[in-house]
Amino acid sequence: MRKSAIVTNNILEMRGITKTFPGVKALSDVTIEVARGEVHAICGENGAGKSTLMKVLSGVYPHGTYDGDIVFENETVAFRDISDSEEKGIVIIHQELALSPYLSIAENIFLNNEQTSRGLIDWNKTNHEAQKLLARVGLRDNPTTPIRQLGVGKQQLVEIAKALSKRVKLLILDEPTAALNDEDSDHLLNLILHLKEQGITSIIISHKLNEIKKIADSVTVIRDGQTIETMPRQAVTEERIIKDMVGRDLEHRYPDHTPHIGEELLRVEHWTAHHPQDTSRVVVDDVSITVRAGEIVGIAGLMGAGRTEFAMSLFGHSYGSRISGKVFLRGKEIKTRTVAEAIQNGIAYATEDRKTYGLNLIEDIKRNISMASLGKLERAGLVHDNEEYKVAEGFRRSMNIKAPNVLVKTGKLSGGNQQKVVLSKWIYSDPDVLILDEPTRGIDVGAKYEIYTIINRLAAEGKGVIVISSELPELLGISDRVYAISEGRITGELPIEEATPESVLTLMTMERSR
Amino acid sequence: MSNPTTPTPTESQAVGGSINPPENKFTSWLTHVLSDLGKNGIFIALVAVVVLFSILTNGILLRPQNISNLIVQNGYILVLAIGMVMVIIAGHIDLSVGSVAAFVGACSGVFAVHWGLPWWLSIILSLAIGALVGIWQGFWIAYVGIPAFIVTLAGMLIFRGLALVVLGNQNIGSFPTEYRALGNGFLTDVFGEFELDPLTLGVGALAILAIVVQQVRSRRGRIKYGQEVEPLAWFIAKLVLIAAGISFFAYALASYKGIPVTLIVLAALVLIYGIVMNRSVFGRHIYAIGGNRHAAELSGIKTRRVDFLLFVNMGLLAALAGLIFTARLNLAGPKAGDGFELEAISAAFIGGAAVQGGVGTIGGAIIGGLIIGVLNNGMSIMGIGIEWQQAVKGLVLLLAVAFDVYNKRRSGR
Numbered sequence: 006m007r008k009s010a011i012v013t014n015n016i017l018e019m020r021g022i023t024k025t026f027p028g029v030k031a032l033s034d035v036t037i038e039v040a041r042g043e044v045h046a047i048c049g050e051n052g053a054g055k056s057t058l059m060k061v062l063s064g065v066y067p068h069g070t071y072d073g074d075i076v077f078e079n080e081t082v083a084f085r086d087i088s089d090s091e092e093k094g095i096v097i098i099h100q101e102l103a104l105s106p107y108l109s110i111a112e113n114i115f116l117n118n119e120q121t122s123r124g125l126i127d128w129n130k131t132n133h134e135a136q137k138l139l140a141r142v143g144l145r146d147n148p149t150t151p152i153r154q155l156g157v158g159k160q161q162l163v164e165i166a167k168a169l170s171k172r173v174k175l176l177i178l179d180e181p182t183a184a185l186n187d188e189d190s191d192h193l194l195n196l197i198l199h200l201k202e203q204g205i206t207s208i209i210i211s212h213k214l215n216e217i218k219k220i221a222d223s224v225t226v227i228r229d230g231q232t233i234e235t236m237p238r239q240a241v242t243e244e245r246i247i248k249d250m251v252g253r254d255l256e257h258r259y260p261d262h263t264p265h266i267g268e269e270l271l272r273v274e275h276w277t278a279h280h281p282q283d284t285s286r287v288v289v290d291d292v293s294i295t296v297r298a299g300e301i302v303g304i305a306g307l308m309g310a311g312r313t314e315f316a317m318s319l320f321g322h323s324y325g326s327r328i329s330g331k332v333f334l335r336g337k338e339i340k341t342r343t344v345a346e347a348i349q350n351g352i353a354y355a356t357e358d359r360k361t362y363g364l365n366l367i368e369d370i371k372r373n374i375s376m377a378s379l380g381k382l383e384r385a386g387l388v389h390d391n392e393e394y395k396v397a398e399g400f401r402r403s404m405n406i407k408a409p410n411v412l413v414k415t416g417k418l419s420g421g422n423q424q425k426v427v428l429s430k431w432i433y434s435d436p437d438v439l440i441l442d443e444p445t446r447g448i449d450v451g452a453k454y455e456i457y458t459i460i461n462r463l464a465a466e467g468k469g470v471i472v473i474s475s476e477l478p479e480l481l482g483i484s485d486r487v488y489a490i491s492e493g494r495i496t497g498e499l500p501i502e503e504a505t506p507e508s509v510l511t512l513m514t515m516e517r518s519r
Numbered sequence: 520m521s522n523p524t525t526p527t528p529t530e531s532q533a534v535g536g537s538i539n540p541p542e543n544k545f546t547s548w549l550t551h552v553l554s555d556l557g558k559n560g561i562f563i564a565l566v567a568v569v570v571l572f573s574i575l576t577n578g579i580l581l582r583p584q585n586i587s588n589l590i591v592q593n594g595y596i597l598v599l600a601i602g603m604v605m606v607i608i609a610g611h612i613d614l615s616v617g618s619v620a621a622f623v624g625a626c627s628g629v630f631a632v633h634w635g636l637p638w639w640l641s642i643i644l645s646l647a648i649g650a651l652v653g654i655w656q657g658f659w660i661a662y663v664g665i666p667a668f669i670v671t672l673a674g675m676l677i678f679r680g681l682a683l684v685v686l687g688n689q690n691i692g693s694f695p696t697e698y699r700a701l702g703n704g705f706l707t708d709v710f711g712e713f714e715l716d717p718l719t720l721g722v723g724a725l726a727i728l729a730i731v732v733q734q735v736r737s738r739r740g741r742i743k744y745g746q747e748v749e750p751l752a753w754f755i756a757k758l759v760l761i762a763a764g765i766s767f768f769a770y771a772l773a774s775y776k777g778i779p780v781t782l783i784v785l786a787a788l789v790l791i792y793g794i795v796m797n798r799s800v801f802g803r804h805i806y807a808i809g810g811n812r813h814a815a816e817l818s819g820i821k822t823r824r825v826d827f828l829l830f831v832n833m834g835l836l837a838a839l840a841g842l843i844f845t846a847r848l849n850l851a852g853p854k855a856g857d858g859f860e861l862e863a864i865s866a867a868f869i870g871g872a873a874v875q876g877g878v879g880t881i882g883g884a885i886i887g888g889l890i891i892g893v894l895n896n897g898m899s900i901m902g903i904g905i906e907w908q909q910a911v912k913g914l915v916l917l918l919a920v921a922f923d924v925y926n927k928r929r930s931g932r
Contacts, residue, residue, distance in 0.1 A: 323817060345819040354817065362817055365810030367877050376807055377818035379800045387798040391744040398745075410747070430818070 013079065016041040016175055016206050017062075022073035024057055024066060031057045032071070032230045039175070044197060044207045046221035048214075048246055050477065054230040055210050059177055063097040064090040078174070094174030098164045100183060104152045111135035111148035114167045138166040142196055156283070158189025165196065176200065177208045182216060183309040186286075187517065194220050212307045214243045214514050226250055244507065251477060251506035259482035260454065262461045266485065267298030269336070270469040271352075271438045276330030278318035284326045289315045290493040292330070296438055296469035301460060303484030304473045305509050311493035312473045313357055316440045320354035321347040334437060348377060351437035355427050357446060357473070359420075363427045366416035370408060371397035373415050373426050378434045400429035405455060421452025428459055438469040445479060457483050477506050489513045551749045561871055564919075565886050565893070572897030579900050580893070583775040586768065591703060591847065593892035594781035595620070595840035597885055599863035600870070601792050602836035604884035606829055607867050608796075608809045610876030611667035613833050615656065615674030617859035620841030621851075622682040623649050627842055628691030628851035631698055638698040642842060649838020650831055652678065657830030661823040667830075675860070683853055691851040700780050702847030707777025716773040723769025727762045734758060781843055788836075793881050805829065809876030865912065866891055869919040890915070 017039040024032040032054050039045045049055045060066050062075060064084030075082050077093055084090045087097075104113045111132045120131040135148035142162045152160060161181060168176055178197070182190040197207050198220055211217055217224060218241055225235040226249035233249045271294075278289040289311050296302050306312040317324035319332065321344030332339050334351055341347040347354075356362040364373055374397045375382055382393050397411040404425040408418060415426055424444060431439055441460065445453040460483060464470050474480045480487060487504045489497045489512030497512035572580045579585060599616050606613050623645050630641035652674070659670045707716050734754075741748050748754070772778055796802040804825050807815040816822050840859065845851045870887030872879030891912060898908045 320817075321819070343819075343821075344817060345821065348819045356817060361811075362813045365807055365814055365877065367810050367873075368806065372803070372806070376803075376815070376820075379803055383800050386800060387794070388800055388803060390798070391740050391746070394746055395744050 014041055018076040020074045024071040035232050037225050043222040044220050046217045046224045047210045049227035050250055053227045055227055091171055096168035096173040097177040100179045102160050106153035109149045110163050113152055114170050138169050142166045157184045175206045179210045247507050247510050260458045264485045265299045269295055270298045271296040272333040274331045278325035279327040281326050288493050292495050298467045299464050301464050301470045301485050303480040303487040305480050305487055305513050306490035310490050312490055313442055316442055348434055353431035353434055353436035354440045355431050357443035359423055359427050364415045369412045369414050370426055371411040374400055374429045377430050404429050421448040440471045442473045491515050548750050551753050561883055561886050565890050568890055568893050576900045580897055583771040586771040587775045589892055589896055590782050591779050595843045596862045597888045598836055598840040600866035600884040600888040601788055602833040603863040604867040604872050604879045606833055607872045608879045609805050609829055610809045613671045614860050615671040616837040617856035618675045618678035619652050619837040621856035622678040623838040623841035624845035624851040624855050625682045625685040631694050632691050638695045646838050649834045653831035653834020657827040661826035694849055699846045699849055702843050704780040705776040716777045719773035719777050723765055727765050796881050865916045
């Protein structure tokens with residue numbers, strides 16, 4: 006291995022990292038330097054490239070699949086996989102925790118690093134060592150406790166204990182507090198500072214600005230796959246970070262839209278939903294919103310803020326437990342306790358994850374479009390196939406679904422065309438209000454523009470449209486009015502004239518007073 | 520600023536560039552024939568197996584008596600295969616059908632023989648018991664959420680046990696004649712004695728007529744709605760082939776004993792369930808659930824209700840299979856239904872059903888069941904022992920599914 010020429014105090018330098026996926030440049034010439042013993046925060050919008058960068062660093066994308074150099078401890082490294090990077094002392098803790106729920110804390114900590122003597126697992130040693138590691142992260146639970154009995158906060162600590170067991174030098178945490186309550190978040194942040202005193206360097210990916218201000222020694226902002234700047238602790242202000250995060254050209258990405266807003270269509274009052282398993286945890290907290298005819302209402306929120314949970318709990322109680330609140334359509338209260346009831350009452354919800362929740366990928370376009378409205382094609386219990394074909398063909402043309410006919414399986418379509426099939430399905434159900442969750446996720450720019458045009462057309466027809474999006478510029482580009490949601494609560498409502506990226510992001514990151 | 524209204528050209532290529540080959544009468548003919556052959560691979564496999572065993576048995580396989588036997592001997596498996604393929608399409612499995620058939624057969628013995636109830640009442644009561652069994656299993660699967668594999672594995676033990684309890688350690692035998700007709704009765708000689716039964720020939724002719732009329736109407740409908748149809752010549756050729764097949768079959772039955780009652784029951788089931796799966800809203804819901812349960816739920820489909828009804832239906836069909844089997848043997852015994860579940864499941868998979876659900880047809884399952892039947896029958900005629908028959912059937916199942924997996928992987932899914 007070639008030694009780097011200049012020896013610095015940096016534990017990590019990533020230089021000129023460029024990573025391309027087919028058709029997309031995810032990272033473009035990203036350079037980042039992390040000093041030994043600091044807490045370094047990386048900020049950026051969803052999709053800015055933070056996670057990709059960390060996957061490059063940890064060897065998920067092996068050496069050779071990207072351009073640029075990684076220098077770790079003054080040595081150029083070329084990781085082939087995660088175990089390579091872990092051997093050097095780089096450990097990444099992902100947003101979705103990677104623990105096995107039925108194994109004990111100790112077993113999880115030493116997974117693939119089992120404490121053995123003469124080829125057999127030494128349980129005394131395993132549990133004893135685990136106990137010591139747990140003490141370092143401030144967890145007093147018995148190491149033989151199964152993971153599933155722990156809350157998310159404690160599980161996070163187990164992940165860190167696991168990292169410590171691997172003699173971690175650089176700890177990477179991807180949005181570690183996204184799913185935690187205030188107390189657990191505080192504990193975690195203090196732990197990171199505590200580990201810093203023990204000489205462990207941390208990279209923390211986070212959206213939460215006051216969190217960053219609390220613990221970060223320096224902050225790097227990434228936008229559109231490029232590093233914008235790195236600033237030291239003293240220079241950090243929320244305004245500066247926000248400006249760096251969103252500062253891009255907003256013009257001409259969105260079709261013109263002249264709103265013709267009518268009377269109120271949908272009103273949701275005091276909507277509250279709890280976590281499906283942990284029924285004491287409030288996920289959607291007293292949300293009240295209105296949507297008028299012809300209006301496009303944006304819901305802005307960070308990942309995990311409760312946007313999707315709100316929409317899905319509203320749509321036939323598809324998410325959550327102990328749901329309460331009232332829904333009114335044109336002033337009349339409606340029930341939405343089952344999906345069928347919600348559809349019948351004029352509500353449609355197009356999911357953020359079309360492959361898992363939206364489409365039957367082994368069926369053709371025609372049957373996907375008719376799936377939610379078979380009743381319309383039914384005569385004496387039988388589906389009128391020819392009529393169905395005609396309807397689907399109509400959508401193929403009007404929505405510009407690129408396929409030779411409607412008998413093509415949806416699994417073979419591109420992301421944009423799949424999304425058009427999902428939208429067709431919901432438009433055919435003839436709703437009054439459409440909730441579109443991340444309608445342009447994972448589709449290319451041209452198709453995005455088409456989706457925006459469809460959304461405008463729906464509004465022009467007098468339907469109410471709710472758009473949930475992680476992409477703030479998109480939300481501001483197409484909405485007539487924006488709600489911001491944070492930690493399950495509506496933290497503000499802005500007419501589009503007053504909504505700037507800065508003002509909305511401030512509301513989106515507003516946290517409960519501590 | 521570039522104008523983003525024009526979508527990138529890569530989009531249209533995502534569905535494949537070979538959709539519009541050069542328009543040419545012959546090539547279009549050929550693509551239709553090939554695509555039909557591809558879709559009906561299972562049917563061709565059946566023809567191949569039939570031809571193979573006709574040669575190996577010196578033509579005994581296709582003798583009128585043997586053709587009639589093929590239907591009667593496999594009737595109950597085909598009945599089970601219909602319910603089983605529906606369960607499998609929805610992403611479940613049912614291991615209990617053999618035991619349920621035995622249990623219901625035993626109950627029918629009590630009704631018809633011990634209690635001396637009229638044959639029709641015994642049949643109705645037995646079917647009701649099958650439905651109750653389905654309600655029991657459907658409840659655990661659909662509403663409690665226990666995997667069907669577990670519930671029906673338990674059911675396999677429970678109902679086998681209950682069958683023995685009902686039988687009380689002895690066989691129940693000598694059923695009324697009308698009851699026995701279900702398994703080995705024939706509809707024949709209504710017009711007097713002939714060399715070739717005229718009723719059977721007439722029904723055969725009617726069946727051909729019905730298929731031709733239905734096909735022509737469906738083709739007209741598609742043309743009216745501007746859908747693509749196959750070339751006329753190929754359409755006619757297919758109809759001629761179908762007509763020839765039915766004619767041969769009807770001729771064989773007519774020169775033996777006439778139409779087996781089992782065949783009438785089966786034909787009715789295939790017709791009804793074919794329509795249910797192809798055309799009814801309920802059938803669509805089954806496919807939607809099997810293809811993507813989450814998406815089906817979020818489209819307003821009541822997935823639990825569909826699951827529940829599927830198992831009630833399976834219970835009903837298992838009961839019917841039990842009745843046919845008991846009627847055929849004229850005996851309700853403890854060994855009845857042994858291994859039925861495996862033959863029914865094999866039939867569904869050989870017939871093209873997918874292990875992950877969402878894919879499969881009634882017709883496929885029937886043909887799969889017939890392939891197994893021809894293998895059983897052909898090897899028996901050849902004097903091959905039961906041990907080798909088992910091994911060969913296992914191998915055929917494995918190869919059929921392997922072929923299916925290979926096909927899917929090749930088409931890139």
